[in-house]
Amino acid sequence: MTTSEIVLVGVLALLGAGLYGLLITRNLIKVVIALQILVKGGLLALVAAGEASGQTNLGQSLAMTVIVADTVVAVVGLALAIQARRLLGTLDLKALSNLRG
Amino acid sequence: MNDLTAFTWMILLPLLAAPVIYLSGRLTKEQAGVARWVALLALVLTWIPFALAASDLSADGPQTYTLGQVALRLDDLGLLLAALSLGLGTLVVLYSGPYMAAESGQEKYYATLVANIGVVIGLGCATDLFNLWVWFEALAVSTYLLVAFYHEQPTSLEAGIKYLVQSAVGSALVLLGIALVLGQTGTLNLVEIREAAGADSAILLAAGALFTIGFGVKVALVPMHTWLPDAHSQAPSGISAMLSGVVIEAGLIALLRALSALARVEASWGELLMAFGAINMLVGNLMALRQTQVKRLLAYSSLSHIGYMLLGLGIALYSKELAGAQGSLFHMLNHGLMKGLAFLAAGGLLYALHTSMGDHSPLTIGDLAGAAQRYPLAALGLSIAVLGLGGLPPLAGFMSKWQIFVAGFETREGWIEALVVFAALNSVLSLGYYAPLVNAVYRQKPSEAVQKGQPMPALMNVPVVLLAVAVVAVGVWPALLRWLTGPAGEALLAAFGF
Numbered sequence: 166m167t168t169s170e171i172v173l174v175g176v177l178a179l180l181g182a183g184l185y186g187l188l189i190t191r192n193l194i195k196v197v198i199a200l201q202i203l204v205k206g207g208l209l210a211l212v213a214a215g216e217a218s219g220q221t222n223l224g225q226s227l228a229m230t231v232i233v234a235d236t237v238v239a240v241v242g243l244a245l246a247i248q249a250r251r252l253l254g255t256l257d258l259k260a261l262s263n264l265r266g
Numbered sequence: 267m268n269d270l271t272a273f274t275w276m277i278l279l280p281l282l283a284a285p286v287i288y289l290s291g292r293l294t295k296e297q298a299g300v301a302r303w304v305a306l307l308a309l310v311l312t313w314i315p316f317a318l319a320a321s322d323l324s325a326d327g328p329q330t331y332t333l334g335q336v337a338l339r340l341d342d343l344g345l346l347l348a349a350l351s352l353g354l355g356t357l358v359v360l361y362s363g364p365y366m367a368a369e370s371g372q373e374k375y376y377a378t379l380v381a382n383i384g385v386v387i388g389l390g391c392a393t394d395l396f397n398l399w400v401w402f403e404a405l406a407v408s409t410y411l412l413v414a415f416y417h418e419q420p421t422s423l424e425a426g427i428k429y430l431v432q433s434a435v436g437s438a439l440v441l442l443g444i445a446l447v448l449g450q451t452g453t454l455n456l457v458e459i460r461e462a463a464g465a466d467s468a469i470l471l472a473a474g475a476l477f478t479i480g481f482g483v484k485v486a487l488v489p490m491h492t493w494l495p496d497a498h499s500q501a502p503s504g505i506s507a508m509l510s511g512v513v514i515e516a517g518l519i520a521l522l523r524a525l526s527a528l529a530r531v532e533a534s535w536g537e538l539l540m541a542f543g544a545i546n547m548l549v550g551n552l553m554a555l556r557q558t559q560v561k562r563l564l565a566y567s568s569l570s571h572i573g574y575m576l577l578g579l580g581i582a583l584y585s586k587e588l589a590g591a592q593g594s595l596f597h598m599l600n601h602g603l604m605k606g607l608a609f610l611a612a613g614g615l616l617y618a619l620h621t622s623m624g625d626h627s628p629l630t631i632g633d634l635a636g637a638a639q640r641y642p643l644a645a646l647g648l649s650i651a652v653l654g655l656g657g658l659p660p661l662a663g664f665m666s667k668w669q670i671f672v673a674g675f676e677t678r679e680g681w682i683e684a685l686v687v688f689a690a691l692n693s694v695l696s697l698g699y700y701a702p703l704v705n706a707v708y709r710q711k712p713s714e715a716v717q718k719g720q721p722m723p724a725l726m727n728v729p730v731v732l733l734a735v736a737v738v739a740v741g742v743w744p745a746l747l748r749w750l751t752g753p754a755g756e757a758l759l760a761a762f763g764f
Contacts, residue, residue, distance in 0.1 A: 172337065172623070176442075180442070183438070184435075187431070187435065193427070196431060200431065200435070200438070201436045203434075203435075204434070204438045206438070206442070207438045207439075207445065210441070210442050211441065211444065211445045211448070213449070214444075214448040215448065217430075218447075218452035218453075220452065221451065223448075223454075224305055224448070225447075227444075229439060230396070230400060234400060234404075235402075237407050238403070240436075241410050241744045242430055242434070245410075245414055245417075245423060245426055245427050245430065246427075248414075248417050249423055249427070251499065252418065252423065253420060258427075261423065261427060263420070264421055264424055264425060264495075264496045264499075264500070
């Protein structure tokens with residue numbers, strides 16, 4: 166296996182793990198973790214793409230920006246999780262599915 | 267002020283104002299409402315660079331500002347989005363004064379709202395894919411906070427979490443698409459990608475699919491729409507107006523910009539948009555028909571209006587028909603006016619009947635019965651808005667739908683004509699849920715809620731009246747907005763290289 170193939174497998178594994186996590190978990194904290202894993206797949210893909218197109222610096226600086234943006238999303242997600250726990254006493258998404266139709 | 271800085275100030279001013287608004291609200295008494303006046307002042311000041319940028323644009327063409335490797339470029343499409351965002355945003359801040367007066371944490375509300383407006387303007391000026399993603403992500407974060415503003419209400423929290431999770435998955439997919447494009451073409455600049463992209467590259471086609479799904483979550487393309495009715499109905503009413511009138515449209519512009527880079531990859535983006543348009547119209551209308559809550563009904567009607575816009579854009583991309591793009595962008599502005607009016611008027615009634623008494627239950631169609639007797643302005647505003655949305659002449663919605671339909675017939679292709687007829691039937695179907703609202707407001711005996719309701723603050727009527735006048739005026743003189751929609755349609759086709 167060449168390096169780029171290993172990276173590709175890594176990207177797909179991270180994306181798969183993230184999506185699978187989102188599908189099976191009902192715990193809000195785990196949902197945020199699954200989202201993080203998903204974005205890490207995209208991150209690795211960006212670095213690899215920068216490498217492949219001969220612009221290593223570009224790929225890495227994009228990745229740094231993504232980390233910042235992604236952290237902000239995680240912070241907001243966790244803040245919502247804390248608030249859900251405070252209001253409802255649980256992190257289970259089932260308690261948070263009353264809006265329908 | 268030299269010509270380079272006019273439009274950058276239009277982006278910077280709201281973004282710089284956001285922390286000032288927060289601090290001004292934090293350091294003074296909440297009741298004084300300092301934050302809202304600072305927010306209003308910041309937005310009023312932003313109109314100055316907007317006017318300068320608009321005159322520069324019409325005199326010298328698109329303006330570019332480069333900072334290091336990142337370039338921002340204001341073209342007519344960006345100007346249209348800026349006008350929509352700033353216009354509706356200013357009215358929403360004015361409206362939120364009385365609406366939010368009793369809430370705690372107003373400084374956060376105004377700071378986020380003003381930042382949101384700046385971010386939408388910036389998103390319209392992005393010239394490279396990654397920059398577009400960063401603005402898109404900033405837009406998403408600011409709207410998560412606004413949707414979940416009533417954080418003591420479990421339903422708002424639920425709407426916020428649904429929105430966050432779906433939107434975050436969408437942006438991760440966009441990121442993957444960007445990586446594919448970068449790996450394949452070696453550049454992120456939208457125009458350079460368009461030049462470099464080969465005709466039958468499967469990887470770039472996959473990137474296009476990822477962009478459609480990723481940005482499509484924000485545009486609420488069916489079936490990625492499930493967050494929208496929750497978020498739009500649970501947010502404070504001013505924010506519902508912004509989400510429906512500006513934020514989903516900003517997502518649409520982002521999707522178009524991303525697809526414009528891939529214009530040469532596959533010639534069927536137009537068909538794709540038309541197909542999503544048809545599904546959106548039908549699902550939006552059918553779901554709206556069975557709603558009993560007014561804001562939820564309006565949220566579903568946004569889905570169908572996105573459908574009309576997609577139809578016009580699809581026609582434009584398919585046949586290179588300028589009228590389709592212009593009609594669609596015209597509908598985008600009109601939808602902002604009409605849906606803004608509808609949410610603000612319905613929000614006013616919600617405030618008077620429920621929220622002002624500390625009751626966070628939703629406004630139902632039953633509550634609206636006889637509202638015209640006690641709240642004549644809000645009732646008239648709501649009626650004008652929904653009849654306009656339904657496409658009754660001589661209101662704004664009729665003119666833009668008409669332009670899209672005419673563009674469809676001008677292609678002289680049977681299946682597009684059938685699609686236009688389908689859209690027209692959908693438009694008639696939509697009256698099935700708009701007309702009962704008007705009927706309830708004017709022809710029924712006052713409901714219990716109306717009889718017990720509080721008076722509506724006078725300041726809340728100002729944006730409602732202004733928007734109602736605008737909806738009628740644009741309907742009677744559609745040329746009023748041509749200075750924005752005409753060049754913006756050309757800019758859109760130019761971005762696709764037609």
